[in-house]
Amino acid sequence: MTDAPRAQKRSRPVQVADQIKRWVVERDLRKGDKLPNEAAMIAQFGVSKGTVREAMRILEAQGLIVTKTGPGGGSSVGEVSKDRAMSLLGNYFYFKDLSLSDIYQIRKVLEPELVATLAGKLDDETLDELREMAHRHPEPARTPEEEKQQHITSLAFHARIADAADNELLDFVISFMARILADLTVYRRLYAAPNRALWERGRRHQIDLVEALARGDGQSARDIMRSHMQEAETMMNAQEMKITREFMAE
Amino acid sequence: MTDAPRAQKRSRPVQVADQIKRWVVERDLRKGDKLPNEAAMIAQFGVSKGTVREAMRILEAQGLIVTKTGPGGGSSVGEVSKDRAMSLLGNYFYFKDLSLSDIYQIRKVLEPELVATLAGKLDDETLDELREMAHRHPEPARTPEEEKQQHITSLAFHARIADAADNELLDFVISFMARILADLTVYRRLYAAPNRALWERGRRHQIDLVEALARGDGQSARDIMRSHMQEAETMMNAQEMKITREFMAE
DNA sequence: GCCGTAAATTGATAATGATAAATTGGTATC
DNA sequence: GATACCAATTTATCATTATCAATTTACGGC
Structure with a gap:
């Protein structure tokens, strides 16, 4: 964890993304392990759907998660590829x-x-x-x-x-x-x-x-x-x- | 440009993010150069506000843009920091x-x-x-x-x-x-x-x-x-x- | 010039429907 | 009765629309 304790206010999506990262690190989740779904995160973090989705796009852009639709879908941890x-x-x-x-x-x-x-x-x-x-x-x-x-x-x-x-x-x-x-x-x-x-x-x-x-x-x-x-x-x-x-x- | 011609369908936000990247590369924009604002992108790409925002979060997560609020604000190209x-x-x-x-x-x-x-x-x-x-x-x-x-x-x-x-x-x-x-x-x-x-x-x-x-x-x-x-x-x-x-x- | 207000722009929420995919269940066939 | 197949259901994300809040520059009155 190298998240600098930056004073500057970060946007909600970034905050949520960071929380999810901490969540993953704390639980030592590995590739394939599943994250809570959108609805659960909305409840968990008390933010709107749009905010959660933006957070997911952030993590996805960094290669840290993959997301699938459908039953049994949702987001899961994805090893960053070379x-x-x-x-x-x-x-x-x-x-x-x-x-x-x-x-x-x-x-x-x-x-x-x-x-x-x-x-x-x-x-x-x-x-x-x-x-x-x-x-x-x-x-x-x-x-x-x-x-x-x-x-x-x-x-x-x-x-x-x-x-x-x-x-x-x-x-x-x-x-x-x-x-x-x-x-x-x-x-x-x-x-x-x-x-x-x-x-x-x-x-x-x-x-x-x-x-x-x-x-x-x-x-x-x-x-x-x-x-x-x-x-x-x-x-x-x-x-x-x-x-x-x-x-x-x- | 190394975008693999992957066959798999990519999500709208990712597509939009890629288009913006191309836009930046084609015009050879540098650090500080401004991008169109949300409203313009919504019109330009024919997508909703949420989609544009997710695209921006993707680019932001990679360090490629920075976004500010207020008049004269908006997104601009941001050199990826070390x-x-x-x-x-x-x-x-x-x-x-x-x-x-x-x-x-x-x-x-x-x-x-x-x-x-x-x-x-x-x-x-x-x-x-x-x-x-x-x-x-x-x-x-x-x-x-x-x-x-x-x-x-x-x-x-x-x-x-x-x-x-x-x-x-x-x-x-x-x-x-x-x-x-x-x-x-x-x-x-x-x-x-x-x-x-x-x-x-x-x-x-x-x-x-x-x-x-x-x-x-x-x-x-x-x-x-x-x-x-x-x-x-x-x-x-x-x-x-x-x-x-x-x-x-x- | 200073200061406050308006305007421009992103930030965030809520509600609704569309789309994708796994599961379920039914049905025909052997 | 077991199996293969196909369609309906269910569970998720995907995407749009509308609305309001927060922020910060820019402008105008004084």
């Missing part, structure tokens, strides 16, 4: 001016660190998925459309590794950066001029990385990822991209 | 089980990287603030209350450094971790058993770090921060803490 959290955080950065080098400054240290700790700990299913992604595009792109697709796959590769981390915060940060870069790829025409040598090295990196992870060689995995990040940054910087206002999400 | 963004992200991690080692895995690589790039680039005012914080507690704590206070100061020291970064994402991630640790300190009794040698080294680290930053010695700054993180982690781990469900914020 996607929702990324969208909400995206709203914050919508007003900032992130640059590619800002993102790569972080990627360059976090991703090598991640793969080093992950070496030897991935299950076969994950490794196979990664192998598939690493091998999916056996040839350099010939069109901007293909280039975009390859880029998306590459970012999904990184996000997939992050998902395997046993560290939700590290997972989130890396996935969030991948999403920013992916959105950038989708909404702007972000693709590199053809460069077969560079492309070949990037592909090699991914393939080698998976095998280093598979055989539990953390040091190699770290080194490969470092090189990979370095080259990716160089390639991206060649695009003179300016990142900002890319998403204002759901 | 604090609000941290609260919303906190809701996501409320349902996760972060451990101290999760956080320190990231701190250990990000913070040394940060100070290395910051060496020689801080203005005198910032350096003075950091010096003041580093020197604020000249003696080890004698009570749990003092211990808590010193810990808060130390985390503020790290957050202050992050704020100086010319990288909003790096700033946010580090500040967010500092906040989690600070909340942990406040809401649980998190304090170390007295250990003068450890305490002395920690204080020394901070003082030396500021001076390394002042004279532009990035390599020293990095090394000092690395040692500092290492010792901090050791100290925290001595507390067997389990982080979770610490905040469910505004």
